[in-house]
Amino acid sequence: MAKRIDVQGLTAYYGSHKAIEGITLHVEPRSVTAFIGPSGCGKSTFLRTLNRMHEVTPGGRVEGKVLLDNEDLYGxxxxxxxxxxxxxxxxxxxNPFPTMSIYDNVAAGLKLNGTRLRKSQLDDVVEKNLRGANLWNEVKDRLDKPGSGLSGGQQQRLCIARATAVEPEVLLMDEPCSALDPISTLAVEDLIDQMKAQYTIVIVTHNMQQAARVSDRTAFFNLAAIGEPGRLIEVDSTEKIFSNPSVPATEDYISGRFG
Known part of the structure; x- marks a missing residue:
């Protein structure tokens, strides 16, 4: 089941440096929320606080709450x-595991989690998630070949299959198309649109057109000056953000006046 995310007064640090400050945001289940804003405003940092990846960075720490269906992930x-x-x-x-086959890449998370499945069950999981990533027909005859041998777009869809194989309830995507060609980007965007029926999806993107195409809600982040912490400026339906934003800075960014 996809879950609702409620962030309350979140501030994140790298050592003594305050990267983002005072963010409160609600993300509905089975929806796509896009984070936009200029480089350095804390979008990716905030994304990583939503699954506690931020604290993996030396000096990374968080104040505030991230609730997943009312359970505080930092409790x-x-x-x-x-x-x-x-x-x-x-x-x-x-980032497919370079020494692993396509099959083993998809199964990697299950094995790392200690999930015990019969070979036939594991086969079903691998096929199901490769189909879910719209990759099965392209790789079904070479599952034993290295995942690193796929094209960039195929590798990204393989990484999506690997992420979904462990049955998460929320899927975070940090600029998942920035390294892809236009055709591969379209394939991943189509996949995002399909997956929102099952997952809560949050995506960071620098591509305004992509945010407009794939997201239901858009959150605009900005910072007052270099060295200042990033802040959430405005969040609303994507249609409103792109047609009639409430904050002038949002319109300035979307229209290309800065950023």
Whole structure:
């Protein structure tokens, strides 16, 4: 089941540096929310706080709350590894495990989690998630070949299949198309549109057209000056953000006046 995300007064640090400050945001289940804003405003940092990847960075720490269906992901006793199973992540550049086959890449998360399945069950999981990533027909005859031998767009869809194989409830995507050609980008965007029926999806993108195409809601981030923390400026339906934003800075960014 896809889950609702409620962020309350979140501030994130790198050591003593405050990267983002005072963010409150609600993300509805089975929807796509896009984060937009100029480089350096904290979009990717904020994304990584949603599955506790931020604290993996040396000096990374968070104040505030991230609630997943009312459970605080930063609450006492909450296992970060368990959080990352529930809130999966797809990174900017495709990162299939280079020494693993296509099959083993999809199955990797299950094995790392200690999930015990018969070979026939594992076969079904691999096929189901490769089909879900619209990749099965392209790779079904070479599942034993290295995942690194696929094209960039295929590798990114393989990474999506790997992320969904562990059955997360939320899927985070950090500029998943920035390294892809236009045809591969369209394939991933189509996949995002299909997956929102099952997952809560949050995507960071620098591509305004992509945000307009794939998202239901858009959040605009900005910072007052270099060295200042990033802040959430405005969040609303994507249609409103792109047609009639409430904050002048949002319109300035979308129209290309800065950023």
């Amino acid at each position: 006492p006793g909450v296992d970060p590894v368990s959080v990352r199973r529930t809130v999966g992540m797809v990174f900017q550049r495709p």
